[in-house]
Amino acid sequence: MTTSERLIESTRELLWERGYVGTSPKAILERAGAGQGSMYHHFKGKPDLALAAIRRTAEELRATAAGVLHGPGTPYERIEAYLTREREVLRGCPIGRLTMDPDVVASAELREPVDETIDWLREQLAGIVEEGKEQGQFGSELDGEAIAATVVATVQGGYVLARASGSPADFDAGVRGLLSLLAPRSAT
Numbered sequence: 001m002t003t004s005e006r007l008i009e010s011t012r013e014l015l016w017e018r019g020y021v022g023t024s025p026k027a028i029l030e031r032a033g034a035g036q037g038s039m040y041h042h043f044k045g046k047p048d049l050a051l052a053a054i055r056r057t058a059e060e061l062r063a064t065a066a067g068v069l070h071g072p073g074t075p076y077e078r079i080e081a082y083l084t085r086e087r088e089v090l091r092g093c094p095i096g097r098l099t100m101d102p103d104v105v106a107s108a109e110l111r112e113p114v115d116e117t118i119d120w121l122r123e124q125l126a127g128i129v130e131e132g133k134e135q136g137q138f139g140s141e142l143d144g145e146a147i148a149a150t151v152v153a154t155v156q157g158g159y160v161l162a163r164a165s166g167s168p169a170d171f172d173a174g175v176r177g178l179l180s181l182l183a184p185r186s187a188t
Contacts, residue, residue, distance in 0.1 A: 004042040006032040011053035016094040019101040020050055020110070051110055057094050058113040062120055069124050075132030076184045079125065079151065083175045089168040092159040122148040137184045147182070154178045 001009070010031035014023040025039055025046050032038070043049040068081045098104045098114050105111060125148035132138040158171035 003032070003034050003038050007034060007039060007042060007049055008053050008056055011049050012057050012094070015050065015053055015057070016091060016097065019097065020103045021101055023050070047107070047110065051113075054095075054098065054104075054110060055113045058117040061093075061095055061117055065121055065124065069128060074184070075128045075135065075137055076182060078128055079182065080179055082125075083151065083155065083179060087171075089159060089162045089171045090166070092163055093156060096156045096159060118152065122152055124148075125151050132184075138182070151178065 007028060011023065011028050014027055014031060018027075023046075028034075028046075028049065029036060029039060039045070039049060043052065064085075065082060068085055069078050071078060071081065073081065095114055095117050098110075103110070104114065122145065126144035129138060129142060129144035129147045133140055133142060133144070154174050154177075158174040161170035161174065162168050164170075
């Protein structure tokens with residue numbers, strides 16, 4: 001792995017663990033095993049490196065979600081697969097956690113890949129709900145965009161509840177509750 005790759009990967013991990021505010025250039029360099037001038041040789045500074053790390057995390061999250069959401073199965077099964085996929089629940093969402101970081105929220109540049117990822121996810125989910133409505137699996141009264149927002153809110157809120165309690169059980173309970181509300185008409 002090149003030095004710039006080690007810096008990006010180290011920054012990704014530290015942002016997930018500590019957030020932007022809590023991630024110092026010194027911590028990044030120590031985690032990456034890189035010399036003091038390395039960051040500034042490859043990046044303009046901490047914001048530039050953080051942006052590269054956030055973009056990489058956002059791309060990875062979208063690829064993982066797309067693999068499930070565009071995979072086999074009915075619309076309900078694909079939403080279920082997304083909600084129940086393996087996650088590090090107690091660590092929280094590496095993208096969602098950044099929305100609570102004041103320096104990320106204050107920076108349009110750092111916030112952009114976060115916003116794009118959340119918007120992309122909502123669009124994908126809304127399309128799947130609309131597909132399910134067309135197939136008669138979901139009721140025609142469902143609003144695809146509202147359901148997509150609910151799915152994202154359940155996942156992000158589930159992370160918060162799980163971290164607060166120290167147990168993934170709260171995340172799992174939220175997922176089970178949402179899935180029971182979305183259960184296809186034929187299953188009821």
